[in-house]
Amino acid sequence: MIDRAIDFLISTVKIDNQVINRQDRYSESSKVINSVVEITFLGTSSGVPTRSRNVSSVALRLPQRAEVWLFDCGEGTQHQILSSELKMSQIRRIFITHMHGDHIFGLMGLLASCGLAGNAQPVDIYGPMGLSEYLHACCKYSYIHLANRVQVREVKPGLVYEDQEFTVNCLPLKHRVPAFGYRISEKDRPGRFMVDKAIALGIPPGPIYGKLKQGETVTLPDGRRIRGTDLCEEPEVGRKVAYCTDTVYCDAAVELATDADVLIHEATFAHQDAQLAFDRLHSTSTMAAQVALAAGVEQLIMTHFSPRYAPGNSLQLNDLLEEAKAIFPNTKLAYDFLTYEVPRRRLERVCKL
């Protein structure tokens, strides 16, 4: 009976039209040209929370579609959300990197609260093998019924999600248990169609505008040939964010982060503690910076710090920052509630790459 009440829809990730639902089609490209993609760090400590840092969780806010996507959900994540400007009701997708407790112990509480709040929005959860079994067990023994609003999809390397604006890919990282890093890519889109210019050229409005918007060349009834590209602004380059934790330095992290606007990478240890990093398959600040450098990212934000570098200790987080900056200058340290708006690139700069 309890099993019947636990009504998850579990499916191996398969990208086809089924995962592109109506809600995902909500945005037309013209509405999101100036949309914001914003990262909020909800937890930046590794292993255990400290007074100033909770355990892992990062939110990606997509305000134009009123959605929040979470990456990992350590214990207390819902409290962090309540203390932030994010809305629980907007959580639409949760991507889990691996099954260590500091990345998943907040998941069940958060899902249960979403249910109690009468949150009608479905939540899709993506993560490694074992995640659905874990959630089933939590529901079973705590008598929680999440109904079919929650879908758990166990990921495999490659594409795990796609809609009209975004793709999410994952690759296995190098950790003590199976762990996946994620790459979130906004699709490029054509530049704004300059209606004024079309009207000035005497092009009659109608289906022809649709072709011109797509950059096609059309022939007008009077014989003139008009190139759509002449009537469109420069294409918008999609933003890319990579999230790599937990892992020691690995090529998969570089691949996920290639040409990303932001790389969020764990830096559990300082360089002098590299042996610990190798033993526990975590990264040092210098490894995070090396990934950023090799991948050619714009911005590195380090997170998942060992509590051993708290203020008052001989080695502190600013030391980790300096170590990383020596290799990759454009590095920041994450802290809880840090919000970072992912800037949209200008085409000129991309062309120079």
Ligand code: ZN
């Ligand atoms: Zn871990």
